[in-house]
Amino acid sequence: MKIVHRAPLVLPMASSAIADGAVLLQDDTIIKIAPFAELQAEAGQVVDHEDCILMPSLINGHAHLELSAYASLAQQAVTAGDMVGWISRLLAARMADDEGGTQEAAGQTLASFQAEGVGLLVDIGNDPACCQPENNMVIETMFLLELLGLSAERAAAARTTLVDVADTQDLAVTAHAPYSTATSLLQEIKKRANRMGSLFSIHVAESQAELDLLSSGQGAFRDFLEERGGWDGSFQPPVSGSVAYLDKLGLLDEQTLCVHAVHLHPTEIELLAEKRAGVCLCPGSNRFLGVGTAPLPQLLAAGIMPAIGTDSAASNEHLSMWREMRLLGEDHPQVDPELILALATKHGAAAVQRHADFGALMLSVHGHFLAVRCDDFNEPFEFLVRDAAPKEVQWL
């Protein structure tokens, strides 16, 4: 059975926008995208989506579903840039937790992402059970088990986990951050990721405190680790930025996703481009924590097309990819909203190495794509990216 979905505007993303466009489906597979006039004769059935834009689903390149239960942290004021204080409060909240409600809250977050049109979510955490779509859901998740440990003792504990999961072929493992993970452990995790062909997603250059630790071994993270018994003096500060450090360790390649990427030296942007490493920006989380703004125009000028991610409910007061696009546009008003939409779709899919399945209409897995109600067909990208009104999204 052939079905044509017709709308005033179709955004294939991999090719130009089509006014009065149509998507031809056969057995739940998209077989053609063209002006409606060209497909009219082929359809057994025409479904009209008046006032809608047809487009591929969104890619959320960075989330922590298991932190959904700690959304109250993002309702409390933070001192701008005080990431260490926020981490302390998060750890205290997790310690005090009776484990009740974590999976339930994660499930609700996952459902809300699907409801707003997210088709693929990269989720970082400790518990794969928090990242399981129900059978009837269309959203797909990429779960990465996160390891960390800077002192010899804590790195050894993480290494034990790495050994324990060695034979679990479908479990991808990744590292938390350069300031929290011992040098050799970073390399071992990356080696496994490359062997498994899995994404190596790592928080990179997020805060000034991170740069302080890497440049001098001092600062708020050093104090924090010493207080918690996580500092034994074995970490040798690389005396460089985070990206330069990862490059020196041989960790930058297409399968590496540098998340946040706020504090980058211009030479580090060149390194990311040269090594074709992926980048994922989290404007909402960066704004909440007050850690700074990622240099999007400079990344774009270097040919780097970042993904966009919401990060977790503990560091972002409202989890929505539409809001992330809007905040990114507010941070960088000179960047075309059409490009920002492309970051949340096709470029995001490429950055997380899923461009064969996601990010463009023709690739929509099992024919799933979105009809998004639009109030302004004169400026559709302004409406999608800059307008704060909640989006009415229907999955097709």
Ligand SMILES: [Zn+2]
């Ligand atoms: Zn994160």
